[in-house]
Amino acid sequence: MDPLLQVRDLEVQFQTLEGTVHAVNGISYDLDPGQTLGIVGESGCGKSVSVLSLLQLIPEPPGKIAGGEVIYRNEDLLKMEKMDIQNIRGTDISMVFQDPMTSLNPVLTIGRQLNEAQVVHLDITREEARTRSVELLNKVGIPQPAERLTDYPHQFSGGMRQRVMIAMALSCIPSILIADEPTTALDVTIQAQIIELTKNLRDEMDMAVIWITHDLAVIAELADRIIVMYAGFIVEEADVFQLFSNPLHPYALSLLKSIPRVDKHIDDRLATISGFPPNNLNLPPGCSFAPRCDYAVDRCWIEVPLLEGVGPEHRIACWVDVTTGRER
């Protein structure tokens, strides 16, 4: 099966007064049709920027896509003209953002905002769009959808707004849904609703999903594959079951050890990762994680490790074999 989306050596930078911020530093991955890919990392690791740039949504300047290509249906999304990428957005690849309040226009009704994308992309009339909107709201579980079309965003709760955002993202039947921390601003019971909804719609519409989060537990819930990012690099990529049972990058390993679990009580202190994430203005010359890594050897301080396969569908970027503690 050919991948639906191929990202190759994507590099994104931001020019600031203090210098160049290296937000994404040459990442490559594939997304298969119908697959759910989870991208995890801490704030500032480049997870959002990496997906925003797929659709040329990075403000330029100060942002700049410094290199790489993103192949979707034999075309490079990064080189597309403005009008062409506009047709991809929403129809083929659509996005759901973290904060549903700031992503909806507060002075337009939900109905108008839902219809807009459909009228633009699907070439249908307003009446047809309205009928579809009612169906969509019903699908994402909003009660009395026909009446609620005339409501404004402030009349919806946070969870409901996120459902509206999902309805909007799905309105033109995309093949890829990108969800950028869609549940971070929501409570856990609402988060569970949104995850369940996304899973059902994904299976029903046979979509691929890229789900970005900082919460490893959410990824465990719904992803097929997982990418762990650190300082703009992919440090580990694996099948979700593989990564949680056998993490091989020191960062992923310590991250998993440092999060408590609701189903078990650990009497010991939590394992910590010392220090704090690097500043992407001045990345260290070698591996960016070396200053915080318990396994670092001399080579880690000099050379940036490449992402290499260590097993079927399992890649890591590390000079050290964590099982032996020695250089690979």
Add this chain to the structure above:
Amino acid sequence: MSDKQRLVRVRELKKYFPITQGIIFQREIGACKAVDDVSFDIYKGETLGLVGESGCGKTTIGRTILQLYRPTSGEVYFDDLDLVSASGSKLRELRKRMQMIFQDPYASLNSRWTISRIIGEPLRVHKLFSGAEQTDRVEELLDLVSIDAHCVNRYPHEFSGGQRQRIGIARALASEPEFIICDEPISALDVSIQAQVVNLLEDLQEQFGLTYLFIAHDLSMVRHICNRVAVMYLGVIAELAYRDELYTNPLHPYTQALLSAVPIPDPVVTRARQRVILEGDPPSPINPPSGCRFHTRCPIAKDYCSEDVPEWREVKKGHWVACHEVKF
């Protein structure tokens, strides 16, 4: 717990915020019942977790205990001293012994003050140290939270989120309190930093015999750090029990739903779980549902649940619950 001395006693505490209409002649047209009749104790040296969804009144309870909000009715005793009727000067005196750590380390530190002034403020207010002694004490406090003492003349913006939270902790410790209310102290921090701050809080508790009220929505972290846990829903406490009892034998249907909504960072376990997914959103505290406040979303609600307020009762030693359907 060997020492079962009560440090804080809260009885039938209520805090209503008035809702007014009109600009010059303000009329009260209703009340937001943020906290509506809660009673519990906090024992010396323990960590009591207070969990619930946003808007359920967790923070209001914390602030009302410290008399930062004056309660509408009810009693709060700290070390057998009545806080509700205490006068301003008496309260100021007592506040030396009870402090607070806030959620947002960006908003809770004055950005125009140096670190030495921020941490020195409680020392000045309570006239504890002055001059060179104060400088020494500030350095000692910074040392306690592992921040380089050379940083005393820096400003908050020069520190990362985790470091700022440490500064907030140092400030709370300055007056040598016995009781600290931690209001979501880690939810604004990155995953790899959360464990560091939690371990620091645990170390300080051991070193100084502190008592914590730990307000949080992360149930996994609460299971790690707390001795007892209280679950809130819409202004009332639904269930309170010792940690292991609450997590392994939750009796209230809300606690059961809440626990099952928390994702577990292990794909095998989390996908095999039976989940209770609650419908809808929490209702507004302005006109809370009659009877049991959870009846509108409760999977096992009976007719009488919408009429009778369930009694807050101890069904097993140390296990309190407010639900008609729990039979003991």
